[in-house]
Amino acid sequence: AFVSLRQVLDHAAEHGYGVPAFNVNNLEQVQAIMEAAQATQSPVILQASAGARKYAGEAYLRHLILAAVETHPDIPVVLHQDHGASPAVCVQAIRSGFTSVMMDGSLKADAKTPAPYDYNVEVTRTVCEIAHAVGVSVEGELGCLGSLESGQAGEEDGVGAEGTLSHDQLLTDPQEAKAFVAATGVDALAIAIGTSHGAYKFTRPPTGDILAIDRIAAIHAAIPDTHLVMHGSSSVPQEWLAIIREYGGELPETYGVPVEEIRRGIASGVRKVNIDTDIRLAMTGAMRQLFATKRSEFDPRKALEAARTAAQGVCAQRFEAFGCAGMA
Ligand code: G3H
Ligand code: 13P
Ligand code: NA
Numbered sequence: 001a002f003v004s005l006r007q008v009l010d011h012a013a014e015h016g017y018g019v020p021a022f023n024v025n026n027l028e029q030v031q032a033i034m035e036a037a038q039a040t041q042s043p044v045i046l047q048a049s050a051g052a053r054k055y056a057g058e059a060y061l062r063h064l065i066l067a068a069v070e071t072h073p074d075i076p077v078v079l080h081q082d083h084g085a086s087p088a089v090c091v092q093a094i095r096s097g098f099t100s101v102m103m104d105g106s107l108k109a110d111a112k113t114p115a116p117y118d119y120n121v122e123v124t125r126t127v128c129e130i131a132h133a134v135g136v137s138v139e140g141e142l143g144c145l146g147s148l149e150s151g152q153a154g155e156e157d158g159v160g161a162e163g164t165l166s167h168d169q170l171l172t173d174p175q176e177a178k179a180f181v182a183a184t185g186v187d188a189l190a191i192a193i194g195t196s197h198g199a200y201k202f203t204r205p206p207t208g209d210i211l212a213i214d215r216i217a218a219i220h221a222a223i224p225d226t227h228l229v230m231h232g233s234s235s236v237p238q239e240w241l242a243i244i245r246e247y248g249g250e251l252p253e254t255y256g257v258p259v260e261e262i263r264r265g266i267a268s269g270v271r272k273v274n275i276d277t278d279i280r281l282a283m284t285g286a287m288r289q290l291f292a293t294k295r296s297e298f299d300p301r302k303a304l305e306a307a308r309t310a311a312q313g314v315c316a317q318r319f320e321a322f323g324c325a326g327m328a
């Protein structure tokens, strides 16, 4: 059944676990996540970016998720708009049946330029008024995502600030978070604590202190009733990078956020953990491997099936690791 983000994250807070929020763009990704959730009895957050709607089309996306809920009636499903760039995008999502929307006012509507605090408050408060009137949850964002190692936002063509960010911009301020929540009424808040979007987060193996854990705890203490969201939470599995390279892919050395670090984040108050890149890497690795090892194969279902199985494995691991399994 469809549920709101607030419902799922209230339960997660009560029981001290985290919920992965997986980005979806197509049939196989939706199936992989739902099958992993069914097998582990986990609640599900499916999120669609502006890029997903552009790729699949709004009606196709909506009906894929309706099919997921029909196929798995006992699994709670949140349909969440990821990185809404304006109130208009969020209203469109609500009209389309989303049960949760993110108004990302940390960046201007171009999704590239850091926005002033007052602009962020204004657009986010507007979305809260509209969404809450119809029972839809709202996630806001305060601070700019980026690696504390490099000051870079990470992604080149997706969501993220351009240029180098200052240390101040890279860490959400707890007192500002408190004021932001009071002024807007958000249910959940994405915070900047050292993660960045995409596959190129860190150039060296993480040493275990890549997340600003003390900062997470301080923000959680300042806004205990607002659910903390960690974007850029892919772990960039080295085993999938190796398979991609073995079968012709050319990806440079790169590292993500270790699952153990995410578990520390959850223990300090993180409730929603956004993951897109890991599913992309697993699916691409599986498809490359399938076509490289079965050279006479031309049925795309064989590759898509391998991709779906690979993605399902990643999702099941995250449901288990974040303490979400058994909570549906
Ligand atoms: O936050 C970014 C997500 O990974 C979505 O990426 O804009 O390529 O769909 P996308
Ligand atoms: P990754 O690129 O680390 O998977 O992060 C995805 C994300 O934050 C979507 O909002
Ligand atoms: Na989001």
Ligand code: ZN
Pocket: 083, 159, 197, 231, 232, 274
């Ligand atoms: Zn994000």
